[in-house]
Amino acid sequence: MSSVEAVVTSADADDGHAVAELVGVSKSYAGGVAALRSVDMVVEYGELLAIVGPSGSGKSTMLNLIGTLDRPSSGTVCIDGFDVATLSDRQLSALRSRRIGFVFQQFHLAAGRDALGNVADGLLYTGAGRRDREQRAEAALTRVGLGKRLTHRPYQLSGGERQRVAIARAVAGDPPLLLADEPTGNLDSVAGGGVMELLHELHQSGTTILVITHDREIADSLPRQVQMRDGQVV
């Protein structure tokens, strides 16, 4: 496995941009807690990788920075070629709406909306019309194997199915980057295995997927692992 430094060099060399590129990124919170210390990392298009580490290692901070939900204290974060530091909050929102899909441990599904509605609402901020959103949502749900569960509310679905809905929501807009934060954390091993299988399938069809997990076993099942400890990549 190539070192992080080598990755950076290669990205610079081929004169293109990576889907996510972190150079010398540090993040410290009020009170002087340093969550990240000078992290360098590159995620190329089409990768499936894990950021793995124990709690407190800074992997959630990595998710927030790569997901442009937060800005680094120092260093450069580039997502799909855009330097986050130069973008306004509005532009970051637009970036997230079309280029990043999120999958959360707690699913974050709207209880009052059925599966189709939940996925379609994920496209609300892309500017697509309602009909278009629903068509793409149906396609995404079919893709994750829930084509027959369109009108089910979250409480009528199993945990694994809920996470599939959340994944459908994240990929419905075909973002270049899918961020999955502990996607199996709230699932039993069978449902978790199913979700990981789905992520592999999506990866096979070309989606770049970054999984954040504390679970070594899950991390080892992915082509690439970035290990974190005490705010640094090891």
Add this chain to the structure above:
Amino acid sequence: MSRPNAPGLIDARRRGTSPGDRKRAREALRPARLRTSDLIRLGGYGLRLRPLRAVLSALGIAIGIAAMIAVVGISASSHADLDRELAKLGTNMLTVSPGKTMFGEQATLPDESVAMIKRIGPVQSATATGVVGTAHAYRNDRIPAAQTGGLSVVAAKLDLLDTVGAELSRGVWLNEATDRYPTVVLGATAAERLGTGPTVYIGGRSWVVVGVLQKVALASELDTSVITGWPAATTYLAFDGHPTTVYTRSVESQVEAVRAVLGATADPSAPSEVDVSRPSEVLSLRRATNATFTSMLLGLGSVALLVGGIGVANTMVISVLERRSEIGLRRSLGATKGQIRTQFVAESLLLSLIGGAAGALMGYLVTGSYALTQGWPTVVPPWVLAGGVGATVAIGAIAGLYPAIRASRLAPTEALAAA
């Protein structure tokens, strides 16, 4: 290890902060506008999360709006009824009655005053009644003299009915023959008190009841009168022949001019001892005394509206607190701060508009049912409906703005962590 290279890796855009890059970023990263239909659905979505709470806080607004619309509507309906009544009765009637002399005694009008008033150009008709102060009417001769029942015996000219706009409820009015003999026509109230016997007892003899009047709006004193012919009163009741009230009708446009000369015409020797009044004005004033009551109710209505607005604000603040993770999710899906803000303002506007619409309906129904019991036409002026909607929108916007701003300022990471 080998990392797969995706298509599109070699791209025109490059990492950097040159002005050209910034321009490209501006163009590529323009947030999409939320469609109005989506915004309305977003607002409705929030309300459907907690239907009971939405209903209760909309109720506050509804009560406030209903109170204000009902108050204005009832007062407008009352005025519409008055206008209708006045249009029927006419506002061109003036009455002349004797005032007090310089020494505080009851003055009298000259016997010729009616004839003199008739000579004023714009006066179309004039007639008179004279109270027979010495006589009282009783049901029969067994009634003690002190039980007058608050009724007065009044002598009237034959043309009284046309001038005051009175109508008979039964029987006939006096005529050239009957006004010389002991016959009477009873006012509406007098008829109730004296019963339905064929005769009444006045001044030691029985008088035949030939007719009964309906209530007279512009001359309510006739309701408690027992009306005899002028000659009969003189013959049988020692009536002094002095008119105590002269009723006149004038050309509508000249009523004020007539009013100015009426006192001097009625009693040229002592114009200051004559009282002139316009009964339609008295009628209007009686209704107008309700104005203080109306403004008090309006005040109560606006307090209810204020409390309703606070209720909406409270609901929205709680809603924002509870829905932090939803806000975080929406931010992660690409919602801008402005879109979060708009969503919550839309929710608040929708909430208060629902309340306002329900309140307008309630206010209209209250006005309608009250007007129905009073026999009034139902009138809710359009401006009060427009004002109600305007107030509702203003309250919704103000109540929703602060919670919405709080929601939009929530850091996405913090909001997501709240789950």
